[in-house]
Amino acid sequence: MVSDLIDAYPDTFAVVEYHVSDAYTTPWGNQRKIFYGANLLPWFSYDGLFDAWPIETYESKFLARQQVPTDVGIDITAQAIDDDTYEFTAELCLEPDGTARTVRVYMVQVLDYFPFELSSARNGFRQAAATEDVQLLPGTCETVIRQFTFDADSMGHQSDIKIIAWAQEPLNSGPAEVHQAAGIVWPFAAPCPADFDGDNDVDTADLLHLLGAWGTADGDVDDDGDTDTSDLLALLASWGECS
Amino acid sequence: MTYRRLIPALVGLVLAGHAAAHAQATERMVLGEYFTATW
Numbered sequence: 001m002v003s004d005l006i007d008a009y010p011d012t013f014a015v016v017e018y019h020v021s022d023a024y025t026t027p028w029g030n031q032r033k034i035f036y037g038a039n040l041l042p043w044f045s046y047d048g049l050f051d052a053w054p055i056e057t058y059e060s061k062f063l064a065r066q067q068v069p070t071d072v073g074i075d076i077t078a079q080a081i082d083d084d085t086y087e088f089t090a091e092l093c094l095e096p097d098g099t100a101r102t103v104r105v106y107m108v109q110v111l112d113y114f115p116f117e118l119s120s121a122r123n124g125f126r127q128a129a130a131t132e133d134v135q136l137l138p139g140t141c142e143t144v145i146r147q148f149t150f151d152a153d154s155m156g157h158q159s160d161i162k163i164i165a166w167a168q169e170p171l172n173s174g175p176a177e178v179h180q181a182a183g184i185v186w187p188f189a190a191p192c193p194a195d196f197d198g199d200n201d202v203d204t205a206d207l208l209h210l211l212g213a214w215g216t217a218d219g220d221v222d223d224d225g226d227t228d229t230s231d232l233l234a235l236l237a238s239w240g241e242c243s
Numbered sequence: 244m245t246y247r248r249l250i251p252a253l254v255g256l257v258l259a260g261h262a263a264a265h266a267q268a269t270e271r272m273v274l275g276e277y278f279t280a281t282w
Contacts, residue, residue, distance in 0.1 A: 005275070011272070012273060014273070014275065015275040015276075016275070017279065018276065018278050019279060019280060020280055022280040029278070032278070036276070038278045041279055042278060043277075044278075045275065045277075045278075046275060047273055048274065048276075062273055066271055066273050067271075068271060070271045072269065074272075095268075168274075180269070180271065180272060207254065211250065232253070
């Protein structure tokens with residue numbers, strides 16, 4: 001059921017799976033179990049607020065929670081440091097009419113289909129970065145930057161690596177509301193040829209660059225050596241954040 | 244329409260779309276933390 005939800009809602013449901021009380025237990029997962037007082041397994045915390053049990057209500061409770069408005073946005077971008085180390089930047093923005101608040105920013109690495117021995121395993125927890133409490137003010141953004149070095153299990157299954165970040169009420173135990181979550185999957189730094197100024201998006205500045213380079217090779221997006229209508233269309237098709 | 248006239252029209256279209264996208268409400272991604280064990 002959890003697996004079905006992960007596949008059905010890849011853009012609106014970020015799931016971290018912790019093993020507790022077995023051979024795959026991690027200290028950090030155990031801490032989260034204690035945080036929530038999750039004594040009856042399985043325990044499926046939704047946005048840090050409640051256990052979604054029983055299983056037949058997992059989807060309906062997800063859909064109801066997903067409809068609750070939020071004023072916090074998170075965008076994750078990545079930059080390669082070396083072969084197995086990446087730096088992740090979580091940009092948290094509060095809407096102009098949002099409520100000023102302090103959130104605790106979490107960033108973890110999971111590996112899909114891990115532990116490998118378990119056929120139903122999804123998004124298995126691998127490691128967590130240090131949390132950071134961030135004060136969000138209306139209409140402003142803050143960033144949290146963390147590095148992850150991936151272990152051999154992860155590097156052996158690179159396409160299954162995911163980074164998940166969330167902004168949660170800075171409490172010592174649950175329930176603690178999660179205002180927003182975000183995820184980024186391998187490959188983290190996809191080619192973004194229309195991002196001429198290298199600021200990880202395709203926007204007006206890149207469009208102006210292309211127009212200024214019309215007829216030369218400097219605005220070449222489709223790698224055919226010139227800057228023409230096909231490059232303009234390719235730029236428009238990739239408009240927005242580089243993914 | 245020539246390319247020279249087409250381009251400003253496209254630019255206007257893109258900028259309008261960009262502004263509209265930013266005006267949309269923030270969509271929630273729900274966090275699920277699933278605690279389990281092998282039995």
